[in-house]
Amino acid sequence: MNTYKSLIIISALAFTSCGTFQNASEDTAVPKNTTTQATLWVQNSAEYKALAFQTYNTALRTISLPLEDSFWTASINQKESEDYMSLPPAIILDIDETVLDNSPFQARMIKQNKSFNIEDWNAWVNEANASAVPGAVEFTNYAHEQGVKIFYISNRGYEVEEATRENLIAEGFPVSETMDNIMSNGEEPGWTSSKIQRRQLVENNYRVIMIFGDDLNDFFPAKDINQQKRADLVKQYSENFGRRWFIFPNPVYGSWEDALYDFEDDLTESEKNAIIKKKLNSKN
Known part of the structure; x- marks a missing residue:
């Protein structure tokens, strides 16, 4: 009789434990989003931070070369002419995932089981709460102190440019008080996501010595170009990377x-x- 009762008790406990385990697994299940692992890597890996520091530290050690060499340009357009050599030096940087880290926004989308949408994105940008990518503040301020003009060319919409400006200033980036050095998508007629016209405007007035970004389109036109052509272009311009062009890992998008x-x-x-x-x- 005692043995029989014991078996009943053990069976009941096992059933209860299974139910508890199932509920716990449902409550703690990782959201099914294709960007989960990538976002976790950006936010939690020391390796991501190391790569960011490595990129900006390399640029910091290299910047004296273009400042001393008037022939030096990071622009594929300026190489076709010698008119740029007398122009003052400038650096072009993308913003998102290049100088500002937006992984918290992506984490929100994952937790809320959402995909990217412009309403949520603009709401995030308007918070002006993105953190600086490691090494970005130190490098841009050093370049600014050397007399280099800093331009941020971003595909953030013009409607959130003021919030972007506030965010950059709050993080300690050099933002001009006398000229608009944040060039947003749609700010002027013809300023599209391709960034071509915005880069040209800088190139017309400055010798572009370095370009920073997380996407090939930050360096040259790569829209609607298939994978093989993209790979061919990277090989063609391979000598630029790590000297004139500095690219950041972005496995999220x-x-x-x-x-x-x-x-x-x-x-x-x-x-x-x-x-x-x-x-x-x-x-x-």
Whole structure:
């Protein structure tokens, strides 16, 4: 009789434990979002911080070279002419994931089971609460102290430029009080997400000695260009990286992902999954 009662008690406890485990697993389940691992890496890995410091430290050690060499330019357009040599030096930087870290926004989207949308994005930007990418403040201020003009060319919309300015100033970045050195998407006619016209405006007035970004479009036109052509262009301009061009890792989003799907916007999830499986190179 005692043995029978014991078996009943043990069975009841086991059933209760299983129920508790199941509920706990549901409560603590990791959101099913393709950017979860990438966002965790940006926010938690020491390696990401090391790469950011490495990039800006390399630029810091290199900057004396272009300041002493009037032939030096980071612009592929200026290389076609010698008119730039007498122009004052300038540096062009992207903002998002180059000088400001927006991983908290992505973390919110993951926790809320949302995809990127402009309303939530602008609300985040208007908080003016993004932190500086490691090494960015120190480098830009050093360059500014050397007499280099700093330009931020961003695809943030013009409607959030004032909040962006507040954020940059709060983080300690050099922001001009006498000229607009934050060039936003849509701020002027023809200023589109390609950044071509905005770069040209800087190139017309300054010798661009360094460019910083997290996407190939921050350095040269790469919109709607397939993966092979993008790889060919990187090889063509390979000597620029680490000297004139400085690129940051961004596994969360970017034109690299659009290129993965050949810039098709209307693919189903099953079609995307088929492409992903095909793109995963297992060497067999």
